[in-house]
Amino acid sequence: MPVESVFPRLEPLLPRVSKPVQYVGGELNATAKDWDDTAVRWALCYPDAYEVGLPNQGIMILYEVLNEQPDVLAERTYAVWDDLEQLMREHGVPQFTVESHRPVGAFDLLGVSFATELGYTNLLTALDLAGIPLHSTDRTDEHPIVIGGGHAAFNPEPVADFVDAAVLGDGEEAVLEITGIVRDWKAQGRPGGREELLGRLADTGGVYVPRCYDVDYLPDGRIERVVPNTDRAPERVSKATTMDLDEWPYPKQPLVPLAESVHERMSVEIFRGCTRGCRFCQAGMITRPVRERSAAGIGDMVQRGLDASGFTEVGLLSLSSADHSEIGEVTKGLADRYEGSGTSLSLPSTRVDAFNVDLANELARNGRRSGLTFAPEGGSERIRRVINKMVSEEDLISTVSTAFGAGWRQVKLYFMCGLPTETDDDVLQIAHMSHGVIRAGREVSGRKDIRATISIGAFVPKPHTPFQWAAQEHPAVIDERLRKLRAEINSDRRIGRNVGMRYHDGKPALIEGLLSRGDRRVGRVIERVWREGGRFDGWGEHFSYDRWVEACVAELEPLGVSLEWFTTRERDRTEVLPWDHLDSGLDKEWLWEDWVDALDGREQDDCRWVPCFDCGVCPSMGTDIQVGPGGRPLLPVDPVAHPDTPGQEVTAVSAPTRPWP
Numbered sequence: 001m002p003v004e005s006v007f008p009r010l011e012p013l014l015p016r017v018s019k020p021v022q023y024v025g026g027e028l029n030a031t032a033k034d035w036d037d038t039a040v041r042w043a044l045c046y047p048d049a050y051e052v053g054l055p056n057q058g059i060m061i062l063y064e065v066l067n068e069q070p071d072v073l074a075e076r077t078y079a080v081w082d083d084l085e086q087l088m089r090e091h092g093v094p095q096f097t098v099e100s101h102r103p104v105g106a107f108d109l110l111g112v113s114f115a116t117e118l119g120y121t122n123l124l125t126a127l128d129l130a131g132i133p134l135h136s137t138d139r140t141d142e143h144p145i146v147i148g149g150g151h152a153a154f155n156p157e158p159v160a161d162f163v164d165a166a167v168l169g170d171g172e173e174a175v176l177e178i179t180g181i182v183r184d185w186k187a188q189g190r191p192g193g194r195e196e197l198l199g200r201l202a203d204t205g206g207v208y209v210p211r212c213y214d215v216d217y218l219p220d221g222r223i224e225r226v227v228p229n230t231d232r233a234p235e236r237v238s239k240a241t242t243m244d245l246d247e248w249p250y251p252k253q254p255l256v257p258l259a260e261s262v263h264e265r266m267s268v269e270i271f272r273g274c275t276r277g278c279r280f281c282q283a284g285m286i287t288r289p290v291r292e293r294s295a296a297g298i299g300d301m302v303q304r305g306l307d308a309s310g311f312t313e314v315g316l317l318s319l320s321s322a323d324h325s326e327i328g329e330v331t332k333g334l335a336d337r338y339e340g341s342g343t344s345l346s347l348p349s350t351r352v353d354a355f356n357v358d359l360a361n362e363l364a365r366n367g368r369r370s371g372l373t374f375a376p377e378g379g380s381e382r383i384r385r386v387i388n389k390m391v392s393e394e395d396l397i398s399t400v401s402t403a404f405g406a407g408w409r410q411v412k413l414y415f416m417c418g419l420p421t422e423t424d425d426d427v428l429q430i431a432h433m434s435h436g437v438i439r440a441g442r443e444v445s446g447r448k449d450i451r452a453t454i455s456i457g458a459f460v461p462k463p464h465t466p467f468q469w470a471a472q473e474h475p476a477v478i479d480e481r482l483r484k485l486r487a488e489i490n491s492d493r494r495i496g497r498n499v500g501m502r503y504h505d506g507k508p509a510l511i512e513g514l515l516s517r518g519d520r521r522v523g524r525v526i527e528r529v530w531r532e533g534g535r536f537d538g539w540g541e542h543f544s545y546d547r548w549v550e551a552c553v554a555e556l557e558p559l560g561v562s563l564e565w566f567t568t569r570e571r572d573r574t575e576v577l578p579w580d581h582l583d584s585g586l587d588k589e590w591l592w593e594d595w596v597d598a599l600d601g602r603e604q605d606d607c608r609w610v611p612c613f614d615c616g617v618c619p620s621m622g623t624d625i626q627v628g629p630g631g632r633p634l635l636p637v638d639p640v641a642h643p644d645t646p647g648q649e650v651t652a653v654s655a656p657t658r659p660w661p
């Protein structure tokens with residue numbers, strides 16, 4: 001059956017919706033392939049708006065890796081805003097891809113990247129618009145296999161009813177393995193239909209097929225056990241890890257957005273993984289071990305990506321970019337090479353030390369100095385020991401003094417509120433710290449226009465971290481603590497007026513907590529919220545706390561559990577966690593010991609610089625952390641400056657942005 005484009009039906013609707021350009025495709029470096037010449041067809045979905053989804057590195061990498069295969073086609077699809085959703089329903093237009101505008105329901109596979117749990121309701125919209133039954137068990141051989149990935153897929157239990165499968169970890173090699181399985185199954189005439197294909201995916205040991213596992217509950221609501229119900233599924237599903245990043249230099253040809261997007265730059269991932277051991281950080285834990293891209297590999301990717309895209313800004317990304325073992329050489333080499341060319345360089349790093357300031361100074365050569373970002377994360381020395389963020393107030397004051405002395409005029413400071421064992425006093429010390437920053441800045445620079453902006457997020461305990469057992473703080477407590485903090489900052493107006501404070505109420509964080517540590521029973525809540533209009537829950541103006549609370553009351557309380565049970569309840573050592581059968585490589589015993597150390601205020605060093613402390617990751621993968629130096633030069637450092645171009649604009653930027661708040 002020929003699969004037609006829906007564009008003739010979509011086009012007349014576009015003048016009636018906001019930002020129609022986001023639905024038309026045709027971006028620079030987008031790939032158009034012949035439908036009939038390909039054996040396996042993927043629709044890659046980012047369940048959020050185009051402006052957030054297009055720059056997503058995960059999707060961009062998989063898109064290119066798949067399209068490089070001659071017989072594979074990959075296209076993209078994003079969440080449509082409610083104005084278009086309504087029109088699509090009225091006119092019978094299904095969810096479509098932006099390349100060929102073919103219906104998503106006609107593809108073999110729908111790969112969904114879950115960067116944040118608050119995107120789950122958008123997944124249901126996309127499935128429903130595509131004509132794919134919401135529940136995996138209602139799908140037939142005619143429907144695509146729906147596969148989730150991304151960080152949230154390390155606990156996909158809340159969406160276990162809606163996805164057919166999930167992949168934990170790095171996608172580059174995993175998507176090719178899955179593609180091979182689907183290719184063979186189709187070539188053999190689809191033996192055994194959809195069930196057999198899911199069985200073959202489960203056979204790999206690295207693809208989680210939720211329907212292959214049964215969950216039993218105890219009378220008190222806790223999980224008794226999660227066990228495979230077929231010989232084909234392993235007891236525990238392993239995560240995928242791509243060990244040599246230089247072998248996978250993607251994206252080579254970054255997509256250039258047609259409409260405004262959250263990042264208008266090309267990004268090069270300079271390393272993956274982090275062993276600093278911040279106990280709140282799921283990304284750091286689940287992406288171990290550390291794997292560095294070589295300096296030469298970084299240089300090649302920057303040059304090739306700029307040539308292919310025409311971007312004028314490059315971000316050197318990772319979880320803590322200043323920690324790359326050759327970052328000094330990399331930044332100097334790139335700054336030399338692109339000095340005066342109009343190409344700006346940014347390095348998301350929030351490390352609190354003078355070296356970070358040196359890097360920012362290097363990148364800011366001939367450029368504008370905006371702000372520097374540091375992340376002490378906790379207000380008091382005590383709470384920073386609990387979260388394993390080994391930064392003293394002295395370190396911070398000394399670092400910002402170096403920055404202000406070097407000509408920087410403003411700093412951003414990141415903190416969290418609602419951390420385990422936190423008291424009002426831990427949070428009020430943020431005021432003391434910020435006052436100290438302003439005083440130090442004034443003293444060093446001799447100027448009055450020094451500014452500090454404090455950005456505070458509500459802490460959400462995440463699976464596969466030492467805080468996975470912790471009680472999440474209630475939003476009312478967080479809001480009250482932050483109200484007191486604001487008053488404390490303003491208690492000295494002469495200093496307080498130079499301190500900006502950004503925070504948002506803690507309610508979305510509680511729902512994120514429910515979706516992060518929930519089990520299969522939470523799927524009912526997601527579906528109810530969606531049926532009652534929940535869309536774009538990661539966006540403040542669309543999020544409705546009341547809708548989530550009401551859905552929890554209706555769906556969870558008859559089962560003897562509740563929103564509070566999933567969020568503000570501390571778990572004990574023996575409790576079976578919903579994700580225990582999903583193996584991130586981290587040893588649960590080690591995580592528990594680290595949780596006990598946190599409660600006792602004991603710190604843990606970074607295993608890059610001290611002997612291994614047996615978190616379990618390296619032995620489970622038969623590997624080791626990979627830290628340079630690679631010994632290969634970055635690039636021939638011939639400058640590429642054009643005499644007529646303005647000087648580069650350089651910023652040292654902070655953590656990745658996201659739609660909320």
Ligand code: SF4
Nearest residue numbers: 607612613614615618
């Ligand atoms: S196994 Fe050892 S070296 Fe490897 S990440 Fe864990 S603590 Fe570090």
